[in-house]
Amino acid sequence: MAEKPRVAIFDFTGCEGCELNQLNFEDQLLDILAHVDIVEWREAMDDRAAEYDIAFVEGSLSTPDCITRINDIRRRTKVLVALGACAVQGGINGMKNTQAIEEVREEVYGEDKYLFPTLPALALHEVVKVDYNVRGCPMTQIEFLKLFTSLVMGKQPIEPDHAVCVDCKLKENECVYERGMICLGPVTRAGCDAQCPSVGQYCTGCRGLVTNPNLSGMEEILVEHGLSVDEAWKRLELYNANDLEGAR
Amino acid sequence: MVQFYLDAERLPAFVAHLMAQKTVIAPHAKGQKSFTFETVAEPDQVVLDYPRVMQSIRKFFLPPKEELLTFDLTENSYETTEVEPIDAIFLGVHSYDVAAVGRLDYNFSVGSPEKNYLTRRQGAVFVGVSFVPDSYHFSGSVNIRPEDPTGCDIFLTKLFEGYVLEVHTPTGEELIKGFDMPAHDAGRPATGHFQQHIYVPQTRLSEIMEQSYDNDVWAETAEQCVGCGTCNLVCPTCYCFNVDEAVDVTVTKGHRERHWDGCMLRKFSEVAGGEVFRESLAGRQRHRIFRKFKYISDTTGQPWCVGCGRCTAACPAHISIVGIVNRLISDHAQAVVAPI
Ligand code: SF4
Ligand code: SF4
Ligand code: SF4
Ligand code: SF4
Numbered sequence: 001m002a003e004k005p006r007v008a009i010f011d012f013t014g015c016e017g018c019e020l021n022q023l024n025f026e027d028q029l030l031d032i033l034a035h036v037d038i039v040e041w042r043e044a045m046d047d048r049a050a051e052y053d054i055a056f057v058e059g060s061l062s063t064p065d066c067i068t069r070i071n072d073i074r075r076r077t078k079v080l081v082a083l084g085a086c087a088v089q090g091g092i093n094g095m096k097n098t099q100a101i102e103e104v105r106e107e108v109y110g111e112d113k114y115l116f117p118t119l120p121a122l123a124l125h126e127v128v129k130v131d132y133n134v135r136g137c138p139m140t141q142i143e144f145l146k147l148f149t150s151l152v153m154g155k156q157p158i159e160p161d162h163a164v165c166v167d168c169k170l171k172e173n174e175c176v177y178e179r180g181m182i183c184l185g186p187v188t189r190a191g192c193d194a195q196c197p198s199v200g201q202y203c204t205g206c207r208g209l210v211t212n213p214n215l216s217g218m219e220e221i222l223v224e225h226g227l228s229v230d231e232a233w234k235r236l237e238l239y240n241a242n243d244l245e246g247a248r
Numbered sequence: 249m250v251q252f253y254l255d256a257e258r259l260p261a262f263v264a265h266l267m268a269q270k271t272v273i274a275p276h277a278k279g280q281k282s283f284t285f286e287t288v289a290e291p292d293q294v295v296l297d298y299p300r301v302m303q304s305i306r307k308f309f310l311p312p313k314e315e316l317l318t319f320d321l322t323e324n325s326y327e328t329t330e331v332e333p334i335d336a337i338f339l340g341v342h343s344y345d346v347a348a349v350g351r352l353d354y355n356f357s358v359g360s361p362e363k364n365y366l367t368r369r370q371g372a373v374f375v376g377v378s379f380v381p382d383s384y385h386f387s388g389s390v391n392i393r394p395e396d397p398t399g400c401d402i403f404l405t406k407l408f409e410g411y412v413l414e415v416h417t418p419t420g421e422e423l424i425k426g427f428d429m430p431a432h433d434a435g436r437p438a439t440g441h442f443q444q445h446i447y448v449p450q451t452r453l454s455e456i457m458e459q460s461y462d463n464d465v466w467a468e469t470a471e472q473c474v475g476c477g478t479c480n481l482v483c484p485t486c487y488c489f490n491v492d493e494a495v496d497v498t499v500t501k502g503h504r505e506r507h508w509d510g511c512m513l514r515k516f517s518e519v520a521g522g523e524v525f526r527e528s529l530a531g532r533q534r535h536r537i538f539r540k541f542k543y544i545s546d547t548t549g550q551p552w553c554v555g556c557g558r559c560t561a562a563c564p565a566h567i568s569i570v571g572i573v574n575r576l577i578s579d580h581a582q583a584v585v586a587p588i
């Protein structure tokens with residue numbers, strides 16, 4: 001390897017859970033740092049750089065200022081990676097898009113709403129080209145490490161595109177439907193090693209939808225297990241409102 | 249053939265007798281209503297009365313994930329990961345799961361033999377147990393009866409509060425040495441009726457499948473199917489896998505791993521360049537069913553479905569393999585009676 005890639009890390013609208021998550025890589029952080037130069041990272045350092053090889057970006061875009069900043073980042077970076085559900089598919093923030101934007105502003109800022117311009121919460125790919133995604137809420141650590149090593153080695157990373165059910169079957173988990181729960185695993189993108197069903201919880205869909213999901217089939221499954229059509233779509237929209245716009 | 253009577257109360261003692269000779273792998277309860285094969289630690293935890301285990305014993309011979317080799321990027325070298333025979337007694341296996349191992353043996357030995365599977369397969373001893381068909385089993389339709397001992401060294405048939413124990417091989421004889429049981433000479437009972445049936449035998453299914461390529465059932469099923477792959481991943485005769493490589497975070501070493509894959513998954517048919525040649529769920533469902541009743545069956549004369557009912561029982565959309573096959577049969581019969 002010639003020069004170490006210059007890496008920058010940015011956050012937009014989100015809880016910063018994804019970035020903090022990176023700081024939790026206690027065992028791996030030194031190894032990671034050995035392979036890259038971190039040139040910009042608000043949460044952990046003050047330096048600012050002009051150009052980067054890889055920009056990791058967390059959070060969704062929800063103000064006009066966000067749009068300006070993300071365009072600026074895109075111009076300065078060779079590779080742009082979206083980190084976490086908010087950045088990848090809009091995530092929880094996307095829920096606000098299912099309501100009228102004026103009501104949302106009023107609800108959050110009250111009388112001061114005119115001081116805070118707001119937009120529908122957008123996933124990064126809705127504004128700029130995103131090269132790779134690390135999914136999950138918070139982002140899945142193992143996936144971050146895999147992507148990271150692929151980028152350092154100059155290899156094409158593999159993004160999983162099968163249902164969480166697959167990983168459940170590989171681990172021989174008892175399906176939570178057997179316990180009377182309702183699970184979005186059949187249309188949710190794997191890569192988390194079926195984290196929630198493995199501890200007896202249902203999947204809420206935080207890693208986004210598989211490619212070409214059969215949504216009416218999934219609706220049928222949810223309705224059959226006792227949800228109304230409206231509740232079924234609300235469940236699906238929890239993390240995926242942006243991708244589901246107009247799908248109902 | 250010698251028959252004995254094994255009282256259910258003596259089952260833990262029998263398990264302990266086997267454990268004194270080899271590792272014993274048997275069904276255990278898991279979760280709220282499920283069952284799984286595990287290495288026995290406590291003889292009284294073994295459950296012989298169960299409808300089906302979530303994953304068949306295939307998982308021991310073809311693990312869900314397995315490391316094939318490790319490599320070192322600094323030295324540019326690699327080392328193949330060694331595989332050992334599974335020298336264990338599989339206790340409490342149902343006839344269809346033993347039959348499924350036979351199908352896998354064929355798949356991994358014909359053509360280019362696959363070393364890892366075949367190595368693991370050496371040394372396995374089977375103690376089968378009969379089952380009472382539930383609303384999903386249909387193995388009778390593919391010639392596998394609940395009390396069929398084929399492939400077993402010892403077979404247990406449920407009889408009242410115990411089992412008729414039959415010894416089928418010299419290995420089986422060795423296993424029971426030193427464990428006293430009363431002889432039994434009243435034969436074995438048949439263990440119940442199937443509630444599910446495929447209406448015609450395999451000899452006719454190949455031809456019916458041949459005529460069913462454009463049947464509407466594929467598109468109709470695709471409306472409910474969510475493409476989750478569960479039906480492939482729980483099937484005891486599915487053997488597809490994918491191979492991946494992972495490098496650890498030091499970027500100096502890594503490993504190559506293979507893991508189960510399935511034809512209902514979209515990426516399964518993705519080729520270089522990102523093209524997916526079996527994009528529709530209808531096409532994928534047809535492929536799955538043809539894999540069970542046509543493609544390999546045309547060569548071997550055997551259905552590659554053993555009638556365990558897992559794919560139907562575990563499908564979140566309740567898609568029934570028996571339902572699909574019978575629909576093809578009846579559509580074919582009608583087409584024969586009244587050609588358009
Ligand atoms: S994806 Fe989840 S953890 Fe990450 S910033 Fe958004 S809300 Fe927080
Ligand atoms: S628990 Fe959820 S993800 Fe797991 S198999 Fe069941 S539906 Fe699929
Ligand atoms: S199981 Fe579902 S909700 Fe849980 S981490 Fe995985 S994708 Fe997210
Ligand atoms: S288990 Fe059911 S829903 Fe899932 S891929 Fe198979 S047929 Fe489709």
Ligand code: SF4
Binds near residue numbers: 485555558
């Ligand atoms: S196709 Fe279904 S019923 Fe047949 S062996 Fe496979 S899982 Fe069992």
